[in-house]
Amino acid sequence: MKHPLLPRLLLLGLLLAGAGARADSGEDAAQDDWCATIARRLHSVSLAQCRKLDLAPPGARSNNGHALMVGDIAPAAKPVASGGSARAKAPRVLVIGGIHGDELTSASIVFRWLQWMDDPEASRYHWRVIPVANPDGLLADPPQRANANGVDLNRNFPTPDWERDAHSYWAKRTDRDPRRYPGDSAGSEIETRWLNEQIEDFQPDVIVSIHAPYSLLDYDGPARQPRRFGHLNLNRLGVYPGSLGNYGGLHKNMPVITIELPHATVMPPLREQKEIWQDMLTWMRRNIASQTRS
Ligand SMILES: [Zn+2]
Numbered sequence: 001m002k003h004p005l006l007p008r009l010l011l012l013g014l015l016l017a018g019a020g021a022r023a024d025s026g027e028d029a030a031q032d033d034w035c036a037t038i039a040r041r042l043h044s045v046s047l048a049q050c051r052k053l054d055l056a057p058p059g060a061r062s063n064n065g066h067a068l069m070v071g072d073i074a075p076a077a078k079p080v081a082s083g084g085s086a087r088a089k090a091p092r093v094l095v096i097g098g099i100h101g102d103e104l105t106s107a108s109i110v111f112r113w114l115q116w117m118d119d120p121e122a123s124r125y126h127w128r129v130i131p132v133a134n135p136d137g138l139l140a141d142p143p144q145r146a147n148a149n150g151v152d153l154n155r156n157f158p159t160p161d162w163e164r165d166a167h168s169y170w171a172k173r174t175d176r177d178p179r180r181y182p183g184d185s186a187g188s189e190i191e192t193r194w195l196n197e198q199i200e201d202f203q204p205d206v207i208v209s210i211h212a213p214y215s216l217l218d219y220d221g222p223a224r225q226p227r228r229f230g231h232l233n234l235n236r237l238g239v240y241p242g243s244l245g246n247y248g249g250l251h252k253n254m255p256v257i258t259i260e261l262p263h264a265t266v267m268p269p270l271r272e273q274k275e276i277w278q279d280m281l282t283w284m285r286r287n288i289a290s291q292t293r294s
Contacts, residue, residue: 027057034058034067038132041139042104044267045111053114053129060194063148066135068194073117073127090126091290094204096195097130099153099211099244100145101137103264106210112273121281128202134191145179151189154211155182155240157196157247162186166241182242199248205288206255207248208280214260220249221256226283230268230275232259255288 035050058067075090098107110131117127132138136148146152155166166182174180187193199207206223216235219225227234239246249256259276262268268276 030057030067031055031069034069037066037139038107038135041143042108042111044108049111049115053111053131060190062134062136062191064136064139066139068135068191069130069132070198071114071129071131073114073129075123075126089290090124091205091284091288092126092128092202093284093288094199094202094207095127095129096133096207096209096244098132098138099134099191099195099209101134101140101147102143102145103210103212103261104138104143105212105261105264105267106259107132107138108267109210109261109273112267113277116277121285125284128198128204130195130198133195146181147189147191149183149189150178150181151183152180153189153191153195154244155180155242156187156189156192157242157244158186158192159242159246159251161241161246164241169241186242195244196247199252199254204254205290206257206284207244208257208259209244210259210261212261212264215262216260218245218258218260219256220245220258221254223255223287226257226279226287229259229279229283230272232261232276257283 031051032047034055035047039045039047039050053069053071054073055069055071058069060068062068095110095113097110098104100106110129114129114131116122117125134147134153137144137146140148155170162182163186166186170176170180170182183189183192187196215232216237217226217229217232218237219234220239225234225236239250245256245258248254257280259280267273
């Protein structure tokens with residue numbers, strides 16, 4: 001007896017399998033394209049290094065259509081007696097590079113750190129990395145600090161003082177410097193809103209935000225402030241209306257470390273990169289514990 005349904009089910013199965021394979025390869029291809037674009041701009045980043053990052057499919061895109069990419073590096077989940085998992089207990093570190101597009105080293109160093117996140121001391125943390133928070137700025141020709149709308153993303157976070165102070169600060173303290181325009185309203189930019197979503201979703205125990213070229217360390221928030229990472233000494237600059245340090249450190253009460261590398265386009269020597277990384281891990285081991293989350 002003929003079974004008319006069977007071939008159709010088989011066909012449907014084949015179609016579904018084909019669709020799944022296409023979706024996977026489509027995501028890989030999207031990451032490959034993104035990595036190729038980024039590696040062309042950042043000479044110290046190789047395609048292989050970028051591909052090592054297990055990036056999530058882009059949930060958001062910049063104004064110019066570049067994917068806002070984020071990757072997670074988490075300890076392997078191990079069942080524990082309480083029924084939870086080691087992964088859930090790992091302290092969470094959010095690393096943000098390239099929020100200012102013309103600070104190329106601030107993105108490059110995130111790719112370098114990715115190579116070290118498997119090391120024993122680093123692998124106890126759950127890392128969420130955003131190597132390029134402002135792809136339109138980084139990929140502009142020449143690279144620019146602001147995003148495609150001409151907004152300084154690090155002045156666009158919705159801090160409580162934004163409405164009152166952001167525009168008057170910009171006018172009086174920066175003389176309306178177009179590189180420091182805070183936006184028409186708090187959180188007006190897609191990149192800022194997306195970063196905020198990452199913070200809300202991930203609930204980091206510490207945020208590490210990387211900049212250049214002031215060659216110092218800045219800190220906002222609870223926990224004991226770091227004094228020195230490598231050759232970078234703590235020099236608290238204070239906060240600005242709409243800055244991430246103000247938003248995360250003061251408003252949301254999360255430790256925010258700001259690393260200012262010494263050059264925007266020249267990476268520190270490898271030895272100095274390692275010293276910064278090692279001192280950061282030492283500070284984290286002593287000062288950051290996973291928060292109890294309900
Ligand atoms: Zn910067």
